[in-house]
Amino acid sequence: MMKFSEDFVFGGATAAYQCEGSTRAYGKGKVAWDDYLEKQGRFSADPASDFYHKYPVDLKLCKDFSIKAIRISIAWSRIFPEGKGKINQEGVDFYHRVFQECHKNDVEPYVTLHHFDTPDALHSRGDFLNRETIDAFAKYAEFCFEEYKDEVTYWFTFNEVWPIATNQYIEGTFPPCITYDITKAVQSMHGMMVAHAKAVCAYKAHNYKGYIGIIHSLETKYPLNENDPKDVYAAKKEDVLANQFLLDATFLGYYTDETLNIINELVHLNNGTFEYDPADIEIMKKAAKENDYLGMNHYQSHFIKAYDGENEIHHNGTGEKGTKKFKLKGVGERVFKEGIPTTDWDWLIYPQGMYDMIMRIKKQYPNYKAIYITENGMGYKDDFNNGNIDDSPRIDYIKQHLQWLLKSIEDGANVKGYFVWSLMDVFSWSNGYNKRYGLFYVDYNTQERYPKKSAYWFKRVSETKEV
């Protein structure tokens, strides 16, 4: 039987806005989500899992359950409440305390600088469509690199560039809630990739002794009917928009002709054009050589059917079974496929998609260096059952993905670690508190943590390296 190597990292993932709570306390600046959630009135990100106060408990749980690494994100607006300029020392000190507690428990922090939470001051002036945000991000990143250089070895610039762009500008489920604007989505992705490149180059220019990369959410896009050229092209277009555009930017530092042709076709549907400064490409090319690894979040794959009708993206905001439709004009329609199961939120469970994506990266971008699976896991309506939380479907889900991951390593891919989303239950962007992902159950009334069956199972995997 194949095993993961001794130095393979098994970790748990979190994000500041989803776990910290204290969203308007201790000097933290506003983010667009604060007003958006308040206006919606469905749920609030306060106190979420109260990580701001509970981090010693969560890090002790990591230690007790052999979870050797944690993904944490820094809330930009805790450090720079206005995105730039004045520094909030309370925020700076908070992350020092968290990192020190990590090391006290022998838990390695893997730190993301941006996880869906641009400070509102910059967000309201155009977010990453505005060069001001790109420059402010680079300054914020440089500040963190220097400030935390003795505590943090593993950095990620952004979490999930495509989901940010599509949710902000195509699906309209993240503020500013614009729909069907492929041009803005592409332009903002480019903006984030330039910001990423500036941060990477700044990090490397200082010769810090750590590592840096970016996290993409990579969902494999398969044609529904692989013998139908129209479906094949539809899947290709969705792949270029959601994956290849960003993989090109990350590993090549420029966009290939194939990518640009499809992107131009798509933005023209919007009567738009994709424009960028040639100087951006210079810095992106430099960063492409200096990146140490790719973080890959993977939850699901999509089967795509060609679609020429009008845009039709329906959702009721919850994403629960049967509530969502995705038909993008001139691109494709996401459809179910017989025999492929789905979660309670209609996410397709297709672990081979993770394998196929890793092998594709290895082949198409042979300079990729290393991959960490930075998020994978299953949203589930856990039954508390007096603290005996049997989440066997989640164990099955993770197990299948780990088995395909092992196969990719066996087939020559350099994958160095795997982080379960999420370490403990956290706030969900679309579902508040009813969609749970954690290895540890959080009772949101008492903030007590309870290990689920999956936590005991994952402990064994981490200790034995066998799945």
Ligand code: FCB
């Ligand atoms: C990913 C996000 C993460 C979490 C999971 C379920 O897209 O990175 O914050 O919400 O989905």
